[in-house]
Amino acid sequence: xxxxxxxxxxxxxxxxxxxxxxxxxxxxxxxxxxxxxxxxxxxxxxxxxxxxxxxxxxxxxxxxxxxxxxxxxxxxxxxxxxxxxxxxxxxxxxxxxxxxxxxxxxxxxxxxxxxxxxxxxxxxxxxxxxxxxxxxxxxxxxxxxxxxxxxxxxxxxxxxxxxxxxxxxxxxxxxxxxxxxxxxxxxxxxxxxxxxxxxxxxxxxxxxxxxxxxxxxxxxxxxxxxxxxxxxxxxxxxxxxxxxxxxxxxxxxxxxxxxxxxxxxxxxxxxxxxxxxxxxxxxxxxxxxxxxxxxxxxxxxxxxxxxxxxxxxxxxxxxxxxxxxxxxxx
Numbered sequence: 001x002x003x004x005x006x007x008x009x010x011x012x013x014x015x016x017x018x019x020x021x022x023x024x025x026x027x028x029x030x031x032x033x034x035x036x037x038x039x040x041x042x043x044x045x046x047x048x049x050x051x052x053x054x055x056x057x058x059x060x061x062x063x064x065x066x067x068x069x070x071x072x073x074x075x076x077x078x079x080x081x082x083x084x085x086x087x088x089x090x091x092x093x094x095x096x097x098x099x100x101x102x103x104x105x106x107x108x109x110x111x112x113x114x115x116x117x118x119x120x121x122x123x124x125x126x127x128x129x130x131x132x133x134x135x136x137x138x139x140x141x142x143x144x145x146x147x148x149x150x151x152x153x154x155x156x157x158x159x160x161x162x163x164x165x166x167x168x169x170x171x172x173x174x175x176x177x178x179x180x181x182x183x184x185x186x187x188x189x190x191x192x193x194x195x196x197x198x199x200x201x202x203x204x205x206x207x208x209x210x211x212x213x214x215x216x217x218x219x220x221x222x223x224x225x226x227x228x229x230x231x232x233x234x235x236x237x238x239x240x241x242x243x244x245x246x247x248x249x250x251x252x253x254x255x256x257x258x259x260x261x262x263x264x265x266x267x268x269x270x271x272x273x274x275x276x277x278x279x280x281x282x283x284x285x286x287x288x289x290x291x292x293x294x295x296x297x298x299x300x301x302x303x304x305x306x307x308x309x310x311x312x313x314x315x316x317x318x319x320x321x322x323x324x325x326x327x328x329x330x
Contacts, residue, residue, distance in 0.1 A: 043304075043307070043308065044103065044105075044307035045308045045309050047309040050109070053113040056080060057077050057078065057079060057109050058078055058079075059075060059077050059109075060076045060077075061075045062075065063075065063076055065143075065145075067136075067137055067141075069137055071123055071124045072122070072124075072140065073101070073121075073122045074101065074141060074144075075108070075120045076118070077108050077109055078152070079113060079114075082153055085117045085153065085154070086116050086158035086160065086329055087116070087155065087159050088117070088118045088119070088160045088162050089121065089162065089171075090107075090108055090162050090163065091123070091134070091161075091163035091164075091167035091170050092120075092164065093165025093304065094125070095229050096131075096134070097229055098125065099166075104120055104164065105120065106307065108120040110309075110318065114322050114325065116325065117152065119141060121138070121141050124137065127231075130232070130234060130235045131235070131248070132189060135174055138161075139174075139189070139190060142192045157196075157330070158330055159193055160199060161174055161198065161200075161201050162202035163204070164306070165206065165207070165303065166207065168205065168206025168207075169206055169207055169210075169250065171201060171202075171206075172201065172206065172208065172278070176254055176256070178195065179198070179258065180254075180256045183253060183255075183256075186247060187247055199259050199329075199330065200259050200260050200261070201258055201260075201262070202261075202262045203262070203264075204304075204306055205264070205266060205271060205303050205304050205306070206278070207274055208249075208251050208275070208278040209250065209251045210245050210248060211246070212249075212274060213226050214230070254281050255285065258289075260290070260327070261282055261287055261288070262289075262291075262292075262320075262321055263275050263290070264306060264317050265293060266303055266304070267293070267300065268296060268301060268302050268303075270305075272293055275291070290324045292321075299313060
């Protein structure tokens with residue numbers, strides 16, 4: 001009996017050590033935890049008139065865009081009718097390791113009701129598929145839309161690239177690739193969209209510098225997740241010093257003017273300071289930038305607050321976003 005207990009104790013100890021090793025020295029447990037958190041669904045709240053807005057929008061769900069990478073699905077939402085409309089490519093958030101297109105379905109529907117075709121995309125997630133997989137898939141989706149523009153009545157001369165949270169970082173980096181030939185060569189990713197056709201960028205609650213996140217964290221737990229998710233996305237444990245992080249740091253790599261850009265963020269557990277810093281980078285480059293930020297002394301707005309349309313601040317942000325988009329239209 002004692003021998004059996006001894007063996008059981010050894011097995012338990014080995015399992016504990018192995019589990020501890022996995023938690024401390026791989027990105028997988030943290031990534032899985034974040035993935036499951038996002039899999040539960042977005043806390044988005046629809047506006048009071050949402051059911052009426054839905055009646056004005058046609059939706060084609062789970063369309064496939066040709067890609068060598070998995071999760072190559074998108075929903076196409078557009079106003080009913082045969083009129084050709086501008087296109088918004090929307091890239092969801094989720095820390096590169098989670099999230100899905102359904103998280104932004106309410107917002108996409110609202111935008112479609114305002115006269116846009118919204119290609120609301122899924123893309124492959126880390127750690128199974130690492131950087132630059134999402135950027136490659138934005139390119140894949142663009143080519144799919146261009147190929148089917150006539151069938152879907154898409155005005156491909158008016159493209160807006162948009163994203164929230166990590167999706168905003170992907171959107172901003174993809175935009176940089178399109179507008180800066182030398183940067184495109186540096187990251188070895190193609191320029192797809194003619195510059196004159198890329199008319200706008202929308203970036204909500206976006207981390208523009210992964211490196212800065214490691215310096216800004218004041219929480220041991222948050223710091224743990226930042227480091228592990230960075231590892232998951234880059235594939236290297238010491239990613240803070242990697243060339244990949246440097247080339248994806250939008251606070252330093254953006255040299256060319258952006259198209260008209262809309263930047264908004266909350267003020268609690270989000271990236272408002274980075275959003276303001278990136279707005280300055282764009283303005284210094286000669287870009288036309290619209291920003292929406294709220295003072296934390298007035299109200300507390302968490303990360304991705306804009307999707308809770310029960311909040312008056314979210315409603316105001318959406319109002320300003322639609323005004324911006326109306327100005328972007330040719």
